[in-house]
Amino acid sequence: MLSVVPRAVVVRVPAKINLHLGVGDLRADGYHDLLTVFHAVSLTDVVRLAPAEELTVSVRGDGAAGVPADASNLAAQAAVVLARRAGIEPAVHIEIEKGIPVAGGMAGGSADAAAALLGLTRLWRLDVERSELMSIAAELGSDVPFSLQGGTAVGHGRGERLTPALSRGELHWVIAASREGLSTPAVYRELDRLHAERGSGPAELEPPDALLSALAAGDPERVAAAMRNDLQPAAISLRPALRRTLRAGIDAGALTGIVSGSGPTCVFICSDASHAIGVAAELSGAGVASAVRTASGPVAGARVDND
Numbered sequence: 001m002l003s004v005v006p007r008a009v010v011v012r013v014p015a016k017i018n019l020h021l022g023v024g025d026l027r028a029d030g031y032h033d034l035l036t037v038f039h040a041v042s043l044t045d046v047v048r049l050a051p052a053e054e055l056t057v058s059v060r061g062d063g064a065a066g067v068p069a070d071a072s073n074l075a076a077q078a079a080v081v082l083a084r085r086a087g088i089e090p091a092v093h094i095e096i097e098k099g100i101p102v103a104g105g106m107a108g109g110s111a112d113a114a115a116a117l118l119g120l121t122r123l124w125r126l127d128v129e130r131s132e133l134m135s136i137a138a139e140l141g142s143d144v145p146f147s148l149q150g151g152t153a154v155g156h157g158r159g160e161r162l163t164p165a166l167s168r169g170e171l172h173w174v175i176a177a178s179r180e181g182l183s184t185p186a187v188y189r190e191l192d193r194l195h196a197e198r199g200s201g202p203a204e205l206e207p208p209d210a211l212l213s214a215l216a217a218g219d220p221e222r223v224a225a226a227m228r229n230d231l232q233p234a235a236i237s238l239r240p241a242l243r244r245t246l247r248a249g250i251d252a253g254a255l256t257g258i259v260s261g262s263g264p265t266c267v268f269i270c271s272d273a274s275h276a277i278g279v280a281a282e283l284s285g286a287g288v289a290s291a292v293r294t295a296s297g298p299v300a301g302a303r304v305d306n307d
């Protein structure tokens, strides 16, 4: 049977939240040991991959001006790595439509890299095992494997080693983005500086048992009570206005709020979809965020959209 080569492949890929982000010791390789719980939510980027003479990138959507449209784009780096493994030229045009806040702590660049890996194995008809794709993903960035996998998962190591976590039902979120991003390495450095200043070391990496059991029970109030982000004090130290954003979300009635990953995006958990709509409306009026959206999770990881 003749199979038709697609003219372009379109991949939809979600943002992530860290429901728990335990940060341990700084390792010799410059990364910190993590114990995290990733959760994929329904804010998405759409990445279109089309055959081209050479590798080119274009970016549209919110915050596109802050995203490089050259070989330094993480999706382009993914194309180069995958093409090298396959022994071919990375001759592709990568069109990225951003729906995930840029430099927001929601793994936007990682999502695009994951989308490129998945879409290009399809476009170039490569026979790559899922486990090999996950290991290429890990080379590109600590968050990239989770962007491929999606759902809810515990992350170990520098965040790249994943174990799926049981999660019942849907959780409902309000997402408050900031106009100005934060640099992930700068936030980790600030955490190290705060520890040095206080003469304290990192906390023990304890398994987030209360969170995992709340997720398995599908109980948003228990999830709210168990959420934790060790990077939050560092993000707030670099961006003190985040304190006001967190306070405004809680005043608007959210169960609780937390900085997402390295920030500055703040995420607020709500009891159901209509509660989230109400909190979002009130938070929008508070003027503490450049954009306020509702989202739900868990959702699937990167997936091809034009099958």
Ligand SMILES: C[C@](O)(CO)[C@H](O)COP(=O)(O)OP(=O)(O)OC[C@H]1O[C@@H](n2ccc(N)nc2=O)[C@H](O)[C@@H]1O
Binding pocket: 018, 021, 030, 031, 032, 033, 034, 036, 105, 107, 110, 140, 141, 142, 143, 144, 157, 158, 159, 184, 185, 188, 261, 262
């Ligand atoms: C903040 C999180 O999003 C939480 O999931 C991730 O830890 C960051 O993941 P990422 O953006 O994919 O990060 P990478 O591209 O792997 O690393 C960027 C930089 O962040 C710091 N980094 C990242 C991950 C980690 N476990 N420890 C670190 O200290 C390092 O300075 C590293 O050079």
Ligand SMILES: Nc1ncnc2c1ncn2[C@@H]1O[C@H](COP(=O)(O)OP(=O)(O)OP(=O)(O)O)[C@@H](O)[C@H]1O
Binding pocket: 066, 067, 068, 072, 073, 074, 075, 096, 101, 102, 103, 104, 105, 106, 107, 108, 109, 110, 112, 113, 143, 181, 182, 184, 261, 262, 263
């Ligand atoms: N495809 C991409 N999308 C967004 N940013 C990109 C991309 N490729 C490279 N970058 C660069 O990476 C920086 C970090 O952006 P990104 O949106 O990935 O941050 P983030 O969501 O905070 O990441 P993480 O949560 O994984 O730490 C941006 O400032 C941008 O210059």
